[in-house]
Amino acid sequence: MTTSIPVESRTATEVAPYGTLRNFVGGALVDVAGSTIPVHNPATGAVIAHVPMSGSSDLDAAVSAAQAALPAWRALTMKDRVQVLYRYRTLVEKHMDELSQLIVEEHGKVMAEARAEWLKVMELTEFACSLPQIATGSVMEVSRGVECRTERTPVGVVASIVPFNFPSMVPHWTIPNAIALGNTFILKPSEMVPLSAMRTAELLAEAGLPAGVFNVVHGGRETAEAICDHPGIGAVTFVGSTRGAQAVYRRATSNLKRALCLGGAKNHLIVLPDAEPEMTASNVTASMSGCSGQRCMAASVMLAVGGDSAMDGIVKDVVKHAKALVTGRDIGPVISEAARTRIEKYIDEAEAAGARILVDGRNAVVEGKEGGYYVGATVIDGVTPEMKIAQEEVFGPVLAILRTATLDDALSVENRSPYGNAAAVFTEKGSSARYVAEHATSGMIGVNVGVPVPREPFGFGGWGDSAYGTGEITGEASIEFWTRTRKTTTKWNRDAGTNWMS
Numbered sequence: 409m410t411t412s413i414p415v416e417s418r419t420a421t422e423v424a425p426y427g428t429l430r431n432f433v434g435g436a437l438v439d440v441a442g443s444t445i446p447v448h449n450p451a452t453g454a455v456i457a458h459v460p461m462s463g464s465s466d467l468d469a470a471v472s473a474a475q476a477a478l479p480a481w482r483a484l485t486m487k488d489r490v491q492v493l494y495r496y497r498t499l500v501e502k503h504m505d506e507l508s509q510l511i512v513e514e515h516g517k518v519m520a521e522a523r524a525e526w527l528k529v530m531e532l533t534e535f536a537c538s539l540p541q542i543a544t545g546s547v548m549e550v551s552r553g554v555e556c557r558t559e560r561t562p563v564g565v566v567a568s569i570v571p572f573n574f575p576s577m578v579p580h581w582t583i584p585n586a587i588a589l590g591n592t593f594i595l596k597p598s599e600m601v602p603l604s605a606m607r608t609a610e611l612l613a614e615a616g617l618p619a620g621v622f623n624v625v626h627g628g629r630e631t632a633e634a635i636c637d638h639p640g641i642g643a644v645t646f647v648g649s650t651r652g653a654q655a656v657y658r659r660a661t662s663n664l665k666r667a668l669c670l671g672g673a674k675n676h677l678i679v680l681p682d683a684e685p686e687m688t689a690s691n692v693t694a695s696m697s698g699c700s701g702q703r704c705m706a707a708s709v710m711l712a713v714g715g716d717s718a719m720d721g722i723v724k725d726v727v728k729h730a731k732a733l734v735t736g737r738d739i740g741p742v743i744s745e746a747a748r749t750r751i752e753k754y755i756d757e758a759e760a761a762g763a764r765i766l767v768d769g770r771n772a773v774v775e776g777k778e779g780g781y782y783v784g785a786t787v788i789d790g791v792t793p794e795m796k797i798a799q800e801e802v803f804g805p806v807l808a809i810l811r812t813a814t815l816d817d818a819l820s821v822e823n824r825s826p827y828g829n830a831a832a833v834f835t836e837k838g839s840s841a842r843y844v845a846e847h848a849t850s851g852m853i854g855v856n857v858g859v860p861v862p863r864e865p866f867g868f869g870g871w872g873d874s875a876y877g878t879g880e881i882t883g884e885a886s887i888e889f890w891t892r893t894r895k896t897t898t899k900w901n902r903d904a905g906t907n908w909m910s
């Protein structure tokens with residue numbers, strides 16, 4: 409098949425294989441010359457599509473289409489522009505089952521997680537629909553008869569480079585806000601999960617988005633580099649590994665573009681002896697195992713504070729919850745064979761360094777899906793700060809438990825991490841929660857919340873090696889990134905007099 413994803417009433421058997429994908433440029437599917445790479449269903453290992461690696465001429469075509477669409481799109485009022493997004497949100501709701509199934513297929517998520525992604529897409533779109541109420545400018549009479557006015561105008565043609573772990577949510581961190589604010593847009597999906605982006609393009613078109621406002625350019629690293637270099641693109645966002653975030657931030661800003669680049673993570677959950685045991689254990693386990701641990705907000709290290717007697721009960725409960733998770737039913741596969749090998753290596757190395765594997769997810773096999781890339785929930789106790797598993801991003805359903813005598817010891821482990829996406833504390837004491845919130849060096853703090861994602865209208869973003877650039881990628885703080893302010897000073901009143909301004 410060499411077309412887009414068929415729109416309506418597809419079943420699991422009809423959707424595979426998807427053949428060779430095409431770019432979506434100027435409202436139409438266009439062929440890409442050059443090489444392709446296979447896209448695997450991680451639950452089975454089967455090849456479900458081939459994704460093209462776009463070159464700079466393919467990107468040129470998309471930039472030209474976005475430039476052509478810009479004047480008319482920018483000229484609409486914001487209230488008019490968001491009408492498309494109201495309709496798009498309704499279409500997402502209408503197609504929820506089919507869209508979720510697509511994520512199950514291209515990413516391997518279990519159905520509940522795939523649905524949660526599209527529900528989040530709806531929330532992100534709803535926020536963009538509210539932008540006309542909040543992204544207003546301002547005006548003031550600064551001296552008699554003289555008025556200063558600021559108003560928001562779009563940056564122009566903008567682009568987002570996105571990771572594999574949320575095929576629809578992460579692209580929607582930027583798509584709705586950027587286009588509601590009058591920009592035209594190029595999405596480079598992850599080459600590992602390129603299918604949901606095509607349905608997004610189709611549904612936006614069905615919702616009435618004019619051709620060229622939203623474009624999809626498939627590819628990998630070289631395509632992303634071409635985006636950083638293209639003089640027709642004014643702003644770039646990146647979400648992915650820290651290595652990629654650094655590369656894109658450096659390259660895009662050296663080409664004098666705006667850039668906001670979110671990187672990897674190593675999230676610490678601090679558990680204090682007064683934590684509510686059952687809630688803590690279930691939250692910690694859900695945080696480390698949800699989406700197979702492939703979340704930039706996933707719990708990676710549990711810092712168990714206090715003597716062993718205080719913590720043994722909670723650790724036992726975490727083990728109980730982790731053992732109850734059925735691989736293949738509750739935990740989907742990780743994204744690739746390479747990811748599985750990498751994750752299992754971290755576990756092997758921790759074991760060899762003296763850590764104790766309390767729940768072992770290595771060599772997981774799911775009946776009927778023997779070709780899938782499964783790693784079961786894994787809990788490792790006795791981890792020390794110098795172990796690799798305590799320092800590096802594992803990005804799998806693995807919890808490293810590191811015991812510390814005091815809260816300050818726990819915070820010093822968290823503070824030494826170069827990452828700074830999320831940290832959480834589990835306690836029933838307000839002063840301890842406040843102490844952690846003040847002293848952790850992460851951008852997003854959870855208090856009795858294992859996955860502390862700020863929801864709209866609050867902005868998402870970490871510190872340190874988890875994010876480069878200013879502002880946030882979602883919420884109100886993203887308005888600044890997607891707009892330029894025009895500052896106009898006006899004097900209509902001839903009697904206004906003369907001062908230093910005129």
Ligand code: NAD
Pocket residue numbers: 569570571572573578596597598599627628629632633647648649650651652653655656670671672673703704801803829870874
């Ligand atoms: P990745 O960095 O390998 O790829 C991300 C995107 O960048 C892809 O589209 C890829 O084609 C492109 N890319 C890869 N290397 C590049 C380079 N050197 N220059 C330019 N582009 C490049 O990341 P991934 O494996 O797809 O995603 C997982 C990572 O993303 C994890 O580290 C995770 O923590 C991170 N992530 C972070 C956040 C956040 O909000 N901080 C959110 C989601 C995922």
